[in-house]
Amino acid sequence: MADGSAHLGYLGVTRSLSGRLWRQRPADADLARRHQLEHGLSEPLARAIASRGVSDGQNFLNPTLKALFPDPSSFADMDRAAGILVDALEAKRRVVVFADYDVDGASSAALIVRWFRAMGLELSIYVPDRMTEGYGPSPAAFRRLKAEGAELVVTVDCGAAAHDALACAAGIGLPVVVIDHHLMRPGEVPGVAALVNPNRPDCTSGQGHLAAAGVAFVLLAALNREARKRGLGTEPDIRTWLDLAAMGAVCDVTRLTGFNRALAAQGLKVMSGWANPGLKALMEVAKASGPASVFHVGFLLGPRINAGGRIGRSDLGARLLSTDDPEEAAALAEELDALNASRKQVEAEVQEAAVRHIERESNQADAPCLVVADDGWHPGVIGIVAGRLRERYRKPVLVIGIDRAADVGKGSGRSQPGVNLGGAVQAAYEAGLLLSGGGHAMAAGLSVRPDTIPELRAFLCEQMAAEAEIAAAEDALEIDVLVTARGADRGLWTDFQRLAPFGPGNPEPAFAIADARIERPMALRGGHVRVTLTDGSGGKLKAVAWRAEDTEMGRRLLQEGGAVHVAGRLKPDDWQGREGVELEIEDIADPRVR
Template identity: 60%
Template sequence: MDTLSPVRDVPPYLGVGASLSGRVWRERIAARGVSADTLRDITHRLGLMNVAEADFVDPLARFIAGRGVAPDDLQDFLFPTLKALFPEPSSFMDMDTAVSAMLDALERKAKICVFADYDVDGATSAAQLVRWFRHMDHDLTVYVPDRVTEGYGPSNAAFDSLKRQGADLVITVDCGAMAHKALDHAAAIGLDVVVIDHHLMREEPPKALAVVNPNRPGCTSKQGNLAAAGVVFVVLAALNREAEKRGLFTERPKPDLKQWLDLSALGAICDVTALTGFNRALAAQGLKIMSKRQNAGIKALMDVAGDKISAVNLMSTFHSGFVIGPRINAGGRVGRSDLGVRLLSTDDADEAAALAQELDELNRTRRDIEAQVLEDAVHIAETQGLWPTEDPVVIVAHEDWHPGVIGIVAGRLRERWHKPVIIIGIDPISGMGKGSGRSQAGVNLGEAVGAAFESGVLLSGGGHAMAAGLSVERERIPELRRFINDYVTSHVSEADQVEALEVDAILSVKAASRRLYDKLDLLAPYGQGNPEPLLAFADVRVAYAQVMKGGHVRFELQDDSGAKLKGIVWRAEGTPVGDALLRPTGRIHVLGRLKADDYMGRNGVQLEIEDIAQT
């Protein structure tokens, strides 16, 4: 898949330069500079592949071309396989050194500890290693720091504790790439460390036996879109290969790594990584494994979620990211940080059921805390003049906000305000602020936060383009606000600071059929780097609209032919989009995504609205 940079000066689609949510609409293939030749080539090849009826080939070609898929890569995009896309493990810097260190420790029966981050990516990464070493008759210990008392990543105190417990080798997963001080300390106390991570890092790596990270400067793997869970899966392949060379499978079978693809997929999806190339294959094949409910922990979570997914045969990125993922994350946010790893590592159905129930209850608690912080953040932003604002990034801080939900709240407000948002919770005693930010396409928030750290404004900080974390002293928060906004203003064009919605195609209401929805399955799995198709419906009227519980709005659209399309827009009551549906004044243009409507055996479709513009 190619990386297509947005093209400047593309005229707004349907003339929408500012929608009711303040966004500009652009045609995806135009905004991404797709040539007519490329579009024709993809259309021709789709016809030869016979994957869709003739009347669906043109829209599918537009959808595919707009995602940067080159004609020669069409087969791998539509039918991604590990065999075709698996990277050479040794292309990852330090991979061979890391594998040798782990196998050396295994063979001498050393005590090995996995040090994992407390989110889904950390849990799925750790669980893969636990399961591989268990297959090799070697039990790993697992250490997951407490989000509130220890914060993110390795620390001197954590390494001291592991050393006292007799650890010989520590493998950090989804953390460690920027833990220079902690890893210096580990070296000083004689504790060997291997780092497996995917976060942005400095030119000079931390002191460790090996640092395996596709985003490490100088790494030639070209797999920078992988989550840590994906990197770990490649590590397992390298372990299998080297262990076979050492004759370690003479008394036991070589483990079939495909059985753990569900964990890799879950980490990739929940960490919002770009589902392109090899990462797309991991997600696509992993969702198939996940649907078989082979992992006792995932099965227990699917069961405890009840009717939300009980009728689903094949897991999707939605179920992974919005049903399963939040429950795994709940332990690290408002409960015990190791619950997720324990759940995903166990083969005991009873233990899995108990852990899943505990995580489900913690997730309910998390939602209550999140709702209160969200309400507080909106009130503070409005009363302190932080919103509305001309600043490209909104930063809101307050005492006693739970660090386990600030990232979620930042994401909610980013969706509401259509700007990058950083939420900071301040400890009232120490005055230390812990912050989490969420960004949008065009603004690399991790880079901006990293620059603030390098300049001395932050005590710690980093991340990736769409998300970042930081630590800051209370009195320096105004300075941080100025620094981040000045940095984004100077590094990102004014046009790129305005969120743009990229439209895949315009449809008539009649064309929004179940047949089209089913053909769109060829593009799945959807996620970062492969967004779900966004469709436009022009000059339609609102035939019906009603507010539902939770502030959602159900509606029915109608065009001049009399064809109707029903749907929903989430949390729209009291917003300009909701008002346009509930109190229509004329024709509107609508953007949305087709969803299945299988209620009562309908086998139909409905529209999930993203945005509305007045005609």
């Protein structure tokens, strides 16, 4: 229902209050009609499926493991890893799972621990401390594990690029099996007992978009097959642990297509039974209930699990997800909930200070890349803050916390689509501006001497200037459906839930309302803005803009009256059993501005 040629933008919006062009998400009309006829869908829903590049509507609408599960043997080293691990099971060797400190690492560790427990062997878990050890395996950690009696180490969600640590392990006679998903360069496969990673250069599985928990879940299938081959008794039903695979897929923001979509969709169904004591305890401390959704995983459970690795004890999440003791789970959940509350406060303080730096000091908001640094900013929250600032300023952001005593700054960055932040950070490292650094197009991390930060800022701005200019020109909000305030109801929301779960590769549908009027605007604690939207249909739609009060959009929403175009995402509103919907506002535009 666009009102003109493509160059005008959807509803004629070429520059919204967030500076974006609006456009209708492109879709093949013939494919949309085929989906509509074959699956009995509404035209808007069929078009939305087609716009996501889906040709197989059946497997998209009903993603099953039976139809989409890959052959474990298609992963390089998968059969070798399974053989080594089942050898360790039969010999009852001391096996240690070495996990990353985020949700994906914790979920991957819990999957492996639970399989071995079901087969009669209890494994130990080791998670490095973010503050004192940093990310991934280190020679010191491997020497410590060897000294404590470890006979085999399985790294999960880390290890593929830990060349020095893996060389150390080989030198001290400690075999290592690596289960990872991070990008690897050609010729970068280290000498280990086995390395399973769909992103290693010679892996032909085609499953490079899996989180580590997804790779670990496929490993469990390979372990069952190997155990069955050796006649080791009844293997566990790994489907009962799909909830853990879904945790990794959603929280690591992986592409939810194909097999990974099936893992997430079926995993959320399993999770909804709340059989995992840790997840059940987290839901209780979060005062939440109901069937599991991407919202539960991404905004209630995931941040609490991550809080241990960010500002607390790094192994809390893995312990929570692997325990079968409800009392232990309750205690761990309470600790993580308290840490998450502290994390929110620390994050808010760092973000407020970072905004002041950007808008009041030398690092101006119109630069192609924002680099902001200060003393004492906690390394555990700088990545979150970088992401928030990227959303606000819609350009690459690097946030650096400086430790003056150690004379080092640790930075974390998030980028805008079309701007390769990881490549620019790698170039800065090769130019001698960094102590360490790496990442991928959308995210990066680094260490830098504080007195080098001004030079680093200038270098990164120069490196990304051309890409940033193109990305800003192409920055667009893609709209799925034009609706009215009356038509945006529970039935519409329910219909579009057939697209769930949402994530990269399957974005949550965006709805637009033309010429809406703002009524009853209200600023809420936390900087949120709540309004009621009305239009010519005679309907009224509740709406909220999160963290928007001090933005141009928020200021316009707080002005009652006057027509605006509004775009956002429908959410259920079940307060006091009303079964309605509200719009989470993503953007607004002035109809008079073309």
